[in-house]
Structure formats: structure tokens, C-alpha cells
Amino acid sequence: MQEEKMAQGTETPETPEVPGIPGTPETLEALESGEETSTVLTHDRELSCQNCGAPLGYMEGENVITCPYCGTATMLAGYDNIIKIDGHSMLPMLVDENGAISALITWLSKGFHRSKSYVGTARIASVKGLMLPYWIVKSSASTSWHGKKKRTKTTGTGDNKKTRTWWEPVSGRFSEDFTWPEYARENPDEFWGIGNIQPGKKSVFPDWGKFWLKFGGSKQSSNRNMLDGQIPFDIEAVRNAGMANDLVNGQITQERAEANARGNIKEHQAKKAESKADVLSDVDTTVNVNKVDLVYVPMWEMQYSIDGKKYSALVDGAKKEVLGAEYPVSKRAKITIFDIVLGIPAIIAGVLGFSGNGIPAAKIAMFVLAALMLAYSLKKGMGSRN
Numbered sequence: 001m002q003e004e005k006m007a008q009g010t011e012t013p014e015t016p017e018v019p020g021i022p023g024t025p026e027t028l029e030a031l032e033s034g035e036e037t038s039t040v041l042t043h044d045r046e047l048s049c050q051n052c053g054a055p056l057g058y059m060e061g062e063n064v065i066t067c068p069y070c071g072t073a074t075m076l077a078g079y080d081n082i083i084k085i086d087g088h089s090m091l092p093m094l095v096d097e098n099g100a101i102s103a104l105i106t107w108l109s110k111g112f113h114r115s116k117s118y119v120g121t122a123r124i125a126s127v128k129g130l131m132l133p134y135w136i137v138k139s140s141a142s143t144s145w146h147g148k149k150k151r152t153k154t155t156g157t158g159d160n161k162k163t164r165t166w167w168e169p170v171s172g173r174f175s176e177d178f179t180w181p182e183y184a185r186e187n188p189d190e191f192w193g194i195g196n197i198q199p200g201k202k203s204v205f206p207d208w209g210k211f212w213l214k215f216g217g218s219k220q221s222s223n224r225n226m227l228d229g230q231i232p233f234d235i236e237a238v239r240n241a242g243m244a245n246d247l248v249n250g251q252i253t254q255e256r257a258e259a260n261a262r263g264n265i266k267e268h269q270a271k272k273a274e275s276k277a278d279v280l281s282d283v284d285t286t287v288n289v290n291k292v293d294l295v296y297v298p299m300w301e302m303q304y305s306i307d308g309k310k311y312s313a314l315v316d317g318a319k320k321e322v323l324g325a326e327y328p329v330s331k332r333a334k335i336t337i338f339d340i341v342l343g344i345p346a347i348i349a350g351v352l353g354f355s356g357n358g359i360p361a362a363k364i365a366m367f368v369l370a371a372l373m374l375a376y377s378l379k380k381g382m383g384s385r386n
Contacts, residue, residue: 041267050074062132064184064250064294069237074251077247085254087306088233090131091318093241093298097127100300100315108216109324111215113206115330118306125303129242129317130191131183133250135257136226136295141178143269146171146275162238164327170277179226180265184250185292191192191301193314193324200268201225203324207311211334213341221324229318233296243298254292264288299323342369 039090046055047065049074051375063076064085073085097105101124108118148167156157156162181197190193194202198219205376206217231237238244269285306328315323346369353363 001024013025014365027043028051047074056164058249059229061119061186062249062251063253066133066233066247066249068235068244068247068295069339071233073233073237075250087291087293089230089293090233090238090296091229091298092237093129093131093243093317094230095298095300095315095317095320097129097300099129099320100302100317103315103320103322104302104304104313104325107325110328112336113329113333114327115332117330118327121306125305128191129241129243129246130194130299130300130301131238131247132191132194132299134226134250134251134295135182135184135252135254135261136293137178137180137182137258137261137289138227138293139261139265139287139289140175141265141269141285141287142173142175143273144171145276145280145283146175147273147280167279173277174269176223176269178184178223178265180261181226181297182252182261184252184257185248185320186251191299191314192312193301194299194304196324197221197267198264205326207309207326207328209328209336210327213334213337214316215337216332217329226297227293230293230295238296241298249295249319250294254294258289258292262289288296291369335377342373344371346373 033138045060046057049055049056049067049072050130051069052067054067054069056065056067057072065074065076066072066088067074071088073088075085104124105119105122108114108122109116147170149170150165151168152165154161154163164266178198178199183194193203195201201221202218203221204217204219208214233316235244237310238247264289268286270283273280274282281352300315300317302313302315304313309328311326311328313327315321316323346366349362349366349369351358353361353366
């Protein structure tokens, strides 16, 4: 990364002629003549590109700016301190709008909690292509932990049966490599789900309605390689994908993104350590950062509805994968869970009621539970496809 001071008192360079891009002669002439244009100019500040000299419009608070003419990324590191970002890349947009819709519908039709009937009942309300800036922090984390595990041991039989409980000291160490994504803007909620692609974040949200036996269905984001398929940033490729007007400038500087990533990785490792002991006494994580790149990630933000209820989803524009989604849990999944939860005690009651002398109350309990299972299945429609 090289630092360059903003030129003082130099003439504004000639604007490159790029048809359809704000600020070019073609667009400016249309504005002056009163003709309608498809682009709304919302930028209130301007500086010159460090590479091609073109004017770069940006909003107050934006600190990472990508030139729409040559694709060079610039970071504002302070007053009169402009830095050209050398580690600037992108993931290729390999999935078009129809491909994104197909990925979502396929995902909805698979899995225990979802249903094939969603293929015919899902209604797509909106699909928006995004090219979003992330600081990808390539790093490794090493975590050591100490704690205690509760142990029990039972000895003897009958009146001499005794159970002893004690706490055993335990400790360990584990490590993990990351290409940790830090969204380069202040508000991770400005587009649905974009803040949930970090490892360990909940990214799949089942809608159970009023059903109270909520088992499974949700999912956390995995530690995926965010640099897989990485290519140098290519503004022409962005234009060809029809995403030139969807480029979003960053607001968070590289230094701040790295600090955020270190904190988030330590928090992620601490949560993993919690599963290794009943009581943790201390957790210590060392994070080594190898490289930090500004990477533009293509995504499709989608809104859809099933049976009139609205849901959101986020599809990877480079791999045709659903990164996160909300969805309604199918009727069949609810019936199955209900029957399992009531079926187990019904079987136990049946064994107690009909074996040997039998327990009358157990027989009654079995028939009551069986009746509840049948009634619920009929109410929800066992014959329903979803």
C-alpha cells in the first residue's frame, strides 16, 4: 500500500468519456439540456482519482472510494492523506438474476424443515444485485483455555448406592485459519443478511409460527474461504455484469477493519471454547493477521413470499449458494416433530400399561397421547404436500 498526498493547486484533469457513467460529458450534457437520465447523482463531495485523474463523487462519511472509470480504490486516511489501495480485488459475478432465483427455489425445496411444495407457492417480490465492499482479513488464531468439567460416579447398589460428584480441571488448545469478512460500511443492516456471513453468525432463520416445539432448522455461517475465486478488480467486468451503478463505497478504513476483525475472531474462538468445559476460568486467543484485502463481493438480495407472508434471502453471486435466508417451517416437519415428542412417552406408557399386571393410568395416558397425535395430524393436514 503506498501513500500519496493530494495534489494542491493542480488543474482538474480531463474527464474520461465513459458512456452512461455519472460525471462524463454524455451524462452532463443530458443534465444541462433537461433530459431524463437513469442515474441519480447523490454524491456531495469530490476528489480526483489517484490513477486516472477522473473526478470521484462520494458522500460524507465514505472513506473507501472506488473509481467508476478505471476501478482504482482510494482510502481517505485523514485530512489531506489519500492512500491508493493496492490489495483491491473482487469475486466474479457468475450468477445472473434467474440463477439466483433458481438457487433460492432449489434451497427451499430441500431439507427436513422445508418443502418441495415451495417450488410452486413461493412468489418472488424483488431481486436486487449488489457489489458490496468487504475487508477480508486473512489471519490465523490460536486459542488456549482452562476450565472445569463436572464428573459423577455411582458406586454400590440398593441402600449402599452412592453418587459422588466432583470438578475435574481441564485445559486445551485449538487453532483456526480465517479469511474473515468485515463489511466496509457502518450499517450491516442496510441490506438483508450481509452482516451474517461471518463465521459463527446465525444466517438461517426458520419461521415456526405459533408452533412451540422448535427443534432445529436454523444454521450458522461456516468458516468459508472468502478469497476463493478472487480476481483483480475489473471495472469492465462489473459493467458487463450490469453492476456498475450498484458499486457501494466503503466507510470503514483498513486499520479499523483489522481491529474489528481481531475482536470478532477472539469472540468467535471464545464461544467455541465454551463447548469444551462446563465452567471456563480463562480463554486466551492470539490473532496473527497475514494480509488485509479490499474485496468486492457480488450478492443477490431477495424478497419473496409464501402464503402471503414475506421473507428475505441472500444469494452468493459468485457460487450460486444461499448465504442466508428466512423461511416458513413446513407442516410436515411440524407434524413429525409433534409425533416424535408425544410418541416416545406414548410408547413408554403403552409398555407400562400392557406388560404384566399393567398400570391402568399408563394405558389411559397412552390412548390420550395417541389421540393428541392423531388430532394434530388431521388438523394440520397430513395429506398436505408442505
